[in-house]
Amino acid sequence: MSRFTPTTAPSNRSGLIRRTYETTLGTRERQAQRYLGPYLASLDDQAAREHGHRSAGVKRAVDAAL
Numbered sequence: 001m002s003r004f005t006p007t008t009a010p011s012n013r014s015g016l017i018r019r020t021y022e023t024t025l026g027t028r029e030r031q032a033q034r035y036l037g038p039y040l041a042s043l044d045d046q047a048a049r050e051h052g053h054r055s056a057g058v059k060r061a062v063d064a065a066l
Contacts, residue, residue, distance in 0.1 A: 040053070048054070 040048070043053075045053070
């Protein structure tokens, strides 16, 4: 349970707000993966290491984005 979610729901409306928030969050995560995947794929191994990524990690991120 999130720290932003109230412990007691005074009405069904809080459930709607929570579902809307979670849906929006999921949409933004997928959007970020679509934008970052091609960028990470364009990095060579040295540049990826300089940014703190391993080659295998970059390949997994690209595969997840596609």
